[in-house]
Amino acid sequence: MSTKLPDWLTTSTPLPTGHQQRHFLAQNMQRLERLLQRFSQANDLARPPLKHFIAPQHKLLAVLGVILLLSLNQNILLLWLLLLGDLVILLLLPPIYLRQVLRQTAVTGAFAILLILPSLLLNANVALFAAKTLLILLNLNYYRTTTTFNQVITALQQLHCPNSVIFVVDITLIYLKMLGEFLLQLLQAVSLRTVGKSKHPYQMIGLLFGTLYLKTRDYALDLYAAMEARGFIGVYPAAPRTRQRDQLYLLLEVTVFCFLFLLGR
Amino acid sequence: MHIPDNYLSPATCGVMITAMAPIWTVSVLKVKAQIKTKKETVPLIGVAAALAFLIMMFNLPIPGGTTAHAVGGALLAVLLGPWAACLALSLTLLLQALLFGDGGVLAFGANAFNMAVIMPFVGYACFQIGQRLHHEKIGLAVGAYLGINLAALTAGIELGLQPLLAHTSTGVALYCPYGLKITIPAMLTAHLLIAGWVEVLFSVFVYQFIKKAAPTTLYQAPATAKSFKVFYGLLIGLIVLSPLGLLASGTAWGEWNNHELAQRLHTAAPAGMTHGFHFNALFSDYAIHGLSLPLGYILSAVTAVLIFAVAMRVLQHEH
Known part of the structure; x- marks a missing residue:
């Protein structure tokens, strides 16, 4: 006796899912995961640790100085010198970081160049502008790839930023991870449980971010309670003392900046 | 953005x-x-x-x-x-x-x-x-x-x-x-x-x-009276600061008179502007005859604010 499957079992009827909606949820989950990866320690352990020759505050100052020099000057020789300097610094990086810096510069640089291409019609000096923009992007990407969140906070501390600002920056970085994880879990839960189309994707967004805001408040209240319980009076732990080597480095930095600035004039 | x-x-x-x-x-x-x-x-x-x-x-x-x-x-x-x-x-x-x-x-x-x-x-x-x-x-x-x-x-x-x-x-x-x-x-x-x-x-x-x-x-x-106080403070500050405009040499872009315009264009000012309507304000260029220029600026600012305040008062509803 042969059994024949009923017709409805042999034909597949796909669930009416909102394709676009799923797409944007998945896309956002990917972006969030990438953001959270920057915070994960496992990620750091997988890569060779970077040797930091200079203090974080000097690194920040150096980046600011180079960007300022690049945008102030129109001198090709100066751009060339800075490029050579950048290349030497890039050579010192382990390959895994080097690839990351170059990849990010290529992607962001492509966008920047696409944006200024139409100005060729306006007879603008696109080549110089593009070269300067690419160099700035290279420096910025180098900074963000080789600097950890803690180093930024230390740099701000050493540069005598008010305690309250550093404290708030610190909270932001910590809770960026916490809220990011919370949002990722929410998104995963939503994408696992929703079947079919929702009336309007924005209604769901209202729900997602409304919940996230309430969570924000909860976190803030808990944090304040914890701070109060531990006797927090608004003073942040004192900044580590600057070493003499750092002071010398600062002097060197200022000299090089002035020299390059005068050269570029 | x-x-x-x-x-x-x-x-x-x-x-x-x-x-x-x-x-x-x-x-x-x-x-x-x-x-x-x-x-x-x-x-x-x-x-x-x-x-x-x-x-x-x-x-x-x-x-x-x-x-x-x-x-x-x-x-x-x-x-x-x-x-x-x-x-x-x-x-x-x-x-x-x-x-x-x-x-x-x-x-x-x-x-x-x-x-x-x-x-x-x-x-x-x-x-x-x-x-x-x-x-x-x-x-x-x-x-x-x-x-x-x-x-x-x-x-x-x-x-x-x-x-x-x-x-x-x-x-x-x-x-x-x-x-x-x-x-x-x-x-x-x-x-x-x-x-x-x-x-x-x-x-x-x-x-x-x-x-x-x-x-x-x-x-x-917070109560609105306070925010109005800030607004008034800002207004007074702006009045006091108004002579700062004198620091800028030259006339604001597009506010040239015909003479200045002719200088900028290196030709005569457009005919439509020389023969156009000329309005001689009471305090032309914020200078009041016989007063120093900064004082004239401050007085002009106060006058403008008071005229606006009177206009607002006229339009205000009776409570």
């Missing part, structure tokens, strides 16, 4: 950061006052900055298949108060510039002015007007739309001014190569048509949810 580095001249960046310094100072003072009544505000700003970051990172679907993201300036102003929102958004922009490569480091002042000042304050003002007319949601929607578009307009102006401000002797632009004619329409069309509506829908839906789920967490504005 994040302006990258090298699109604005360093001078513009400097001016924008200088303009932001007093705003940040006032924000910190305002928030300090807020902390006295609501102590959890300090950690809240930090956590709210993280929230703002996530809002700006979250791509929303728009019909047609592409995506856009909201900034949430108006929404944060309604949830936390405009001053706290200004600080939280500035902080987010700082971290984005330093750690995530979004927006320039030198252009931070300009970006903060567009997104952390214009957006929350315009949004909040519209929300308050809406609240008075008992249509909060409409107020917020209008505020979100106006805020993001005004911010885009300012960004367009900042970018479009660059070819005028910084160029070589042959007239080739050194920074952003596009003039106002290109930057303003480019910025505004994208925001008027798409990003503005994304911002409106985002703000309204989140606000609706919070209003329903936890209405007590919304920011309550």
Whole structure:
């Protein structure tokens, strides 16, 4: 006796899912995961640790100085010198970081160049502008790839930023991870449980971010309670003392900046 | 709307950061006052900055298949108060510039002015007007739309001014190569048509949810008399500062008289202007005969303010 499957079992009827909606949820989950990866320690352990020759505050100052020099000057020789300097610094990086810096510069640089291409019609000096923009992007990407969140906070501390600002920056970085994880879990839960189309994707967004805001408040209240319980009076732990080597480095930095600035004039 | 580095001249960046310094100072003072009544505000700003970051990172679907993201300036102003929102958004922009490569480091002042000042304050003002007319949601929607578009307009102006401000002797632009004619329409069309509506829908839906789920967490504005005091203070400050206009040598762009215009054009002024209508004001060029120029400026400012005040009084309803 042969059994024949009923017709409805042999034909597949796909669930009416909102394709676009799923797409944007998945896309956002990917972006969030990438953001959270920057915070994960496992990620750091997988890569060779970077040797930091200079203090974080000097690194920040150096980046600011180079960007300022690049945008102030129109001198090709100066751009060339800075490029050579950048290349030497890039050579010192382990390959895994080097690839990351170059990849990010290529992607962001492509966008920047696409944006200024139409100005060729306006007879603008696109080549110089593009070269300067690419160099700035290279420096910025180098900074963000080789600097950890803690180093930024230390740099701000050493540069005598008010305690309250550093404290708030610190909270932001910590809770960026916490809220990011919370949002990722929410998104995963939503994408696992929703079947079919929702009336309007924005209604769901209202729900997602409304919940996230309430969570924000909860976190803030808990944090304040914890701070109060531990006797927090608004003073942040004192900044580590600057070493003499750092002071010398600062002097060197200022000299090089002035020299390059005068050269570029 | 994040302006990258090298699109604005360093001078513009400097001016924008200088303009932001007093705003940040006032924000910190305002928030300090807020902390006295609501102590959890300090950690809240930090956590709210993280929230703002996530809002700006979250791509929303728009019909047609592409995506856009909201900034949430108006929404944060309604949830936390405009001053706290200004600080939280500035902080987010700082971290984005330093750690995530979004927006320039030198252009931070300009970006903060567009997104952390214009957006929350315009949004909040519209929300308050809406609240008075008992249509909060409409107020917020209008505020979100106006805020993001005004911010885009300012960004367009900042970018479009660059070819005028910084160029070589042959007239080739050194920074952003596009003039106002290109930057303003480019910025505004994208925001008027798409990003503005994304911002409106985002703000309204989140606000609706919070209003329903936890209405007590919304920011309550302090008594209005106080905010008027600040307004009067600002007005008096501006009157006192009005002679600063004298520091600028030359006449404002487009405000030349015929003689100056002829000098600039190197030919005679257009016929239509020489034969046109001439109005001789009582205090021409803010100079009153027999008075020193700065004093004339201050008197002109006071007169203008008083005339406006009288006009407002005429239009005011009787209580």
